[in-house]
Amino acid sequence: MGSFSRPSASLSEPLDLYLHGYVSSRIMNLSRVSETGLPLCVCASKVDGLVLTLTPNSHNYNYRSAVLFGHATPVTSPEEKLWAMELITNSVVPARWQHTRLPPTPAEFQSTSILRVSIASASAKIREGVPNDEAGDLRNEEVLDAVWTGVLPLYEQLGEPVAGPYNRVEVVPEHVSGYREGFNGGNREYAEAAARKDAPVKREKVEGE
Known part of the structure; x- marks a missing residue:
């Protein structure tokens, strides 16, 4: 996510989504024949914990998810394309771009296509918290004494x-x-904090035109 015209824009401001791919891939070919921009739906999700309850019907996940709707157009400006290639590279490992062999060769530059997706609307959902069972199960002393409930925090770690x-x-x-140290510490801290929320929290945010 970024803004070529406003490189210092934060995540709280309107941003475009940049995607990269091989120049002759199907999505790139489709984007070039669309006069109004290729309509796209981009989804991402991250699981932060396995929520184990008294009954399978109440099992859940702690998670974060987002869905973006927009229209993709090819980036034709060499300046914006190079900027987007740096943005995408550094989104994997921050500062990686400047620690590699630069600039890209003409062949590398020509074989890579960049799409700029202008976001029309978006939806985000988050679930955090402890298990949440039905009142009837919570009154059943026999079940409470026999079934372990809790959350298994789930997070990515870099080796x-x-x-x-x-x-x-x-x-x-x-x-x-x-980056490895910060990535590992941040993921573990978030997942464990989400597992300890006193009450389940589900938040949904929808933004549109």
Whole structure:
């Protein structure tokens, strides 16, 4: 997510979604023949915990999800395309772009297409919290004594960096090791905090034109 015309824009401001792909892939070919922009729906979700309750019917997940609706058009400006390639690269590992061989070769640049998706509307949903059972089950002492309930926090972790076969840099650079440390700590902290919410929280936010 970013804004080429306002690079310093924050996530709280209107942003475009940038996607990349091979120049002759199906989605890129479709975007070039659409006069009004290719209509797209982009979905993303992240599971933060497995919520185990007294009965399978009440089992749940702690999660974060978002759905974006918009229209995609190819980026034709070389300046914006290069900016978007840097934005996408750094969204994987921050500061990675400037720590690589640059600039892209003409062949690399020409074989990559970038789509700019102008967002028309969006929806986000979040579930956090402890298990939530039916009142009847909560009054059943026999069930309460027999069934364990709780949340298994679920989070992604990056393992120890493994050097490639022709790597000659002995020390893992800080932009890699520092990102790994922050990524792992942040994911674990969020998932465990979500599992300890006193009451289940479900939030939904919808934004549109």
